[in-house]
Amino acid sequence: MTKLTGAQIIWESLLREGVQVVFGYPGGAIISTYDALPDYPIRHILTRHEQGAAHAADGYARASGKVGVAMATSGPGSTNLTTGIATAMIDSSPVVFITGQVSTTAIGTDAFQETDTTGITLPITKHNYLVTDVKDLAHTIHEAFYIAGSGRPGPVLIDVPKDVQNGTTEFNYPVGPVQLPGYHPRNQQLAHDLQTAIELIDGAERPLILAGQGVIKSGAGAELLAFAERTGTPVTVTMLGMGGFPAQHPLFLGMMGMHGEACANQAIQQADLLLAFGMRFDDRVTGDIDTYALGAKKVHIDLDPAELNKVIPVDVAIAGDLKSVLGQIIPRVAPREHKPWLAQIDAIRQDSKERDILTHDLKNVLVGQYVVRKLWEVTGGEAVVVTDVGQHQMWAVQYYKYNKPHSLISSGGMGTMGFGLPAGVGTKVARPEDEVWVIAGDGGFQMTMPELGTVAQERLNLKIAIINNGYLGMVRQWQEMFYDRRYSATPILSPDFTKIAEAYGIKAFVVKNPEDVVPTIEAARQHEGPVLIDFRVEKEENVFPMVPAGAKLDEMLRREKA
Amino acid sequence: MGKSRVLVVLVENKPGVLNRVASLFRRRGYNIESLTVGHTETTELSRMTIVVNVAKTSADQVEQNLYKLVNVLKVDDVTENAAVTRDLALVKVQVAPETRSDIMQIVNIFRAKVVDIAPDSMIVEVTGSEAKVDSMVELLRPIGILELVRTGLVAMERGVGSLGRVNQSGNNGHRSVPV
Numbered sequence: 095m096t097k098l099t100g101a102q103i104i105w106e107s108l109l110r111e112g113v114q115v116v117f118g119y120p121g122g123a124i125i126s127t128y129d130a131l132p133d134y135p136i137r138h139i140l141t142r143h144e145q146g147a148a149h150a151a152d153g154y155a156r157a158s159g160k161v162g163v164a165m166a167t168s169g170p171g172s173t174n175l176t177t178g179i180a181t182a183m184i185d186s187s188p189v190v191f192i193t194g195q196v197s198t199t200a201i202g203t204d205a206f207q208e209t210d211t212t213g214i215t216l217p218i219t220k221h222n223y224l225v226t227d228v229k230d231l232a233h234t235i236h237e238a239f240y241i242a243g244s245g246r247p248g249p250v251l252i253d254v255p256k257d258v259q260n261g262t263t264e265f266n267y268p269v270g271p272v273q274l275p276g277y278h279p280r281n282q283q284l285a286h287d288l289q290t291a292i293e294l295i296d297g298a299e300r301p302l303i304l305a306g307q308g309v310i311k312s313g314a315g316a317e318l319l320a321f322a323e324r325t326g327t328p329v330t331v332t333m334l335g336m337g338g339f340p341a342q343h344p345l346f347l348g349m350m351g352m353h354g355e356a357c358a359n360q361a362i363q364q365a366d367l368l369l370a371f372g373m374r375f376d377d378r379v380t381g382d383i384d385t386y387a388l389g390a391k392k393v394h395i396d397l398d399p400a401e402l403n404k405v406i407p408v409d410v411a412i413a414g415d416l417k418s419v420l421g422q423i424i425p426r427v428a429p430r431e432h433k434p435w436l437a438q439i440d441a442i443r444q445d446s447k448e449r450d451i452l453t454h455d456l457k458n459v460l461v462g463q464y465v466v467r468k469l470w471e472v473t474g475g476e477a478v479v480v481t482d483v484g485q486h487q488m489w490a491v492q493y494y495k496y497n498k499p500h501s502l503i504s505s506g507g508m509g510t511m512g513f514g515l516p517a518g519v520g521t522k523v524a525r526p527e528d529e530v531w532v533i534a535g536d537g538g539f540q541m542t543m544p545e546l547g548t549v550a551q552e553r554l555n556l557k558i559a560i561i562n563n564g565y566l567g568m569v570r571q572w573q574e575m576f577y578d579r580r581y582s583a584t585p586i587l588s589p590d591f592t593k594i595a596e597a598y599g600i601k602a603f604v605v606k607n608p609e610d611v612v613p614t615i616e617a618a619r620q621h622e623g624p625v626l627i628d629f630r631v632e633k634e635e636n637v638f639p640m641v642p643a644g645a646k647l648d649e650m651l652r653r654e655k656a
Numbered sequence: 657m658g659k660s661r662v663l664v665v666l667v668e669n670k671p672g673v674l675n676r677v678a679s680l681f682r683r684r685g686y687n688i689e690s691l692t693v694g695h696t697e698t699t700e701l702s703r704m705t706i707v708v709n710v711a712k713t714s715a716d717q718v719e720q721n722l723y724k725l726v727n728v729l730k731v732d733d734v735t736e737n738a739a740v741t742r743d744l745a746l747v748k749v750q751v752a753p754e755t756r757s758d759i760m761q762i763v764n765i766f767r768a769k770v771v772d773i774a775p776d777s778m779i780v781e782v783t784g785s786e787a788k789v790d791s792m793v794e795l796l797r798p799i800g801i802l803e804l805v806r807t808g809l810v811a812m813e814r815g816v817g818s819l820g821r822v823n824q825s826g827n828n829g830h831r832s833v834p835v
């Protein structure tokens with residue numbers, strides 16, 4: 095049998111894992127692997143920074159449901175990945191990272207571009223490996239893909255020293271399921287827990303479903319819909335749960351939490367039963383936990399047992415795959431309607447409509463909310479929206495309607511500014527047939543703006559909307575509300591984004607008036623290729639409702655009625 | 657304020673596993689009182705005894721988070737089980753002619769051993785439950801402790817059951833670990 099080099103084994107193994115695209119950036123400690131790349135039918139996308147490669151692979155994973163792959167060299171290459179690794183970790187996104195490392199003989203000597211990559215990434219990966227023998231390479235890659243994609247998904251990093259890439263061995267790719275003595279991603283619910291949950295559901299008068307990203311990860315959308323309709327239970331979602339339940343369904347209340355819908359937050363506080371499906375009670379969705387949903391019994395279903403009773407003590411905790419657990423529960427619960435409860439919620443919803451900025455007179459002012467709403471209308475809700483982090487992100491969640499899973503890609507747990515554009519790259523690569531819009535703020539966009547070079551080089555038909563308010567808007571909002579309007583370090587100068595885009599050969603527009611929004615979005619859609627639109631919006635607009643950090647969930651700051 | 661809980665953890669004997677466990681405790685803010693690690697009856701496995709100061713609910717959290725580590729095979733909270741727990745201490749005490757017999761008396765009462773004698777000092781070895789070691793140390797303290805080292809707790813459940821044997825199939829009592 096012919097022997098292969100470690101470098102060849104990496105690509106052979108990736109092919110066997112079904113990998114078609116790798117996002118990365120070469121360097122001395124990974125050069126041998128890059129040298130072998132041209133012999134393999136794998137598309138490599140050169141980003142402009144390793145952080146971009148990490149977010150792109152993450153975006154690819156979120157948009158496709160497959161495992162994404164990013165590659166970088168040792169030292170600064172691997173440290174540049176870390177923001178992207180942490181972002182993928184906290185949002186349970188399956189990405190395999192492959193990093194070069196100095197030779198095994200040099201490890202520990204402070205060699206050129208040596209850094210302790212496995213040490214640094216230990217707390218921000220689901221698992222990681224340092225491969226010290228080329229014979230271990232193939233099975234390690236096989237394990238890494240299995241661990242990344244199974245159970246509660248997450249990033250796995252493989253650090254490969256240069257001499258391991260150059261070493262040779264026979265290549266036998268393991269077939270069949272991976273056997274790991276300490277890793278058993280299966281689920282096990284106890285019959286009596288299911289029974290108690292069913293009794294609580296049947297006995298509830300004011301039940302509410304809190305749906306998280308687990309719905310999407312588990313592919314439980316159909317079960318969630320069936321359960322909600324059968325039991326007449328309204329549904330509110332976390333940001334990452336957006337798309338797990340059709341947004342235009344009458345039982346849908348929108349997002350919960352800090353910038354959630356008032357009716358959703360009020361309903362949480364008034365409910366007598368909370369059904370938490372695949373979510374983890376992040377502080378951005380609970381507000382003050384000591385006063386959280388005190389009147390409600392709580393049932394929590396999550397794949398990860400460590401999430402159960404972590405933040406909010408619950409009455410029934412079920413560790414299991416949501417799709418299968420809901421599948422068992424649905425036939426056993428009684429059909430219900432809950433008309434008074436829904437009417438109670440609807441009254442709050444009506445009040446919110448009157449407070450909505452879009453009911454105000456907006457003839458001469460351009461606001462981000464309006465831009466997003468028009469984008470939704472013009473795209474018929476069919477686009478995949480990839481956001482950055484800040485006010486525009488919240489507007490993208492509040493004013494676009496997500497009816498399908500994987501249609502909103504956003505950094506939730508980490509709130510990573512700079513995520514939007516590179517994640518948009520990954521999303522467009524994963525779903526070339528779909529219309530993909532990046533919505534970013536002028537601040538976060540500048541963090542990873544060089545990825546416009548990647549967009550141009552790969553000729554990606556990506557549309558970019560910058561909600562340009564001249565401030566680090568979300569921080570400015572906090573300063574306005576809680577720091578006496580001292581705008582310390584939040585005014586931000588931007589270049590002429592259209593000139594930047596044009597320098598890359600990317601078509602660009604500026605929009606300053608509401609009446610230009612729709613025609614410009616339409617023009618962008620007409621153009622076969624990347625487009626950037628710089629929307630110059632109101633500088634001091636705020637996101638409402640807002641639950642101040644640490645406040646009770648139903649103590650929301652609201653916009654005045656028009 | 658929680659109380660001390662004793663966890664026995666079976667892990668794969670691979671480089672970096674101790675680091676993973678320690679990192680988890682540090683990151684989640686679980687306060688380790690002692691941690692011992694050593695070989696087991698199987699070469700591929702190591703065994704840790706971790707004493708952690710937490711409430712019962714967080715002890716479950718600690719357990720579930722340990723299970724999320726790919727190299728952790730089995731976690732047993734033996735705090736409330738019938739288990740043999742042992743701590744070992746070496747205590748170097750200052751010796752003067754007038755204290756020598758007091759020291760020997762304490763050594764005898766605690767069934768400790770004198771393992772080194774020098775003109776002005778001796779090293780006493782004591783094994784037993786943490787409480788036993790604590791009380792001996794307290795009695796020696798007024799006499800003059802020059803140096804003290806304790807191994808930290810090791811624990812083993814009484815009876816025929818064995819932590820190592822049950823886990824390989826992933827069935828016998830091994831909690832499901834969907835990580």
Ligand SMILES: Cc1ncc(C[n+]2csc(CCOP(=O)(O)OP(=O)(O)O)c2C)c(N)n1
Nearest residue numbers: 484485486509511535536537538566567568
């Ligand atoms: C990497 C990073 N640094 C800092 C922050 C803190 N932060 C959160 S939102 C925000 C302001 C974002 O401003 P911009 O990108 O202009 O978007 P806007 O809020 O104006 O829509 C900042 C600085 C962050 N989330 N991520």
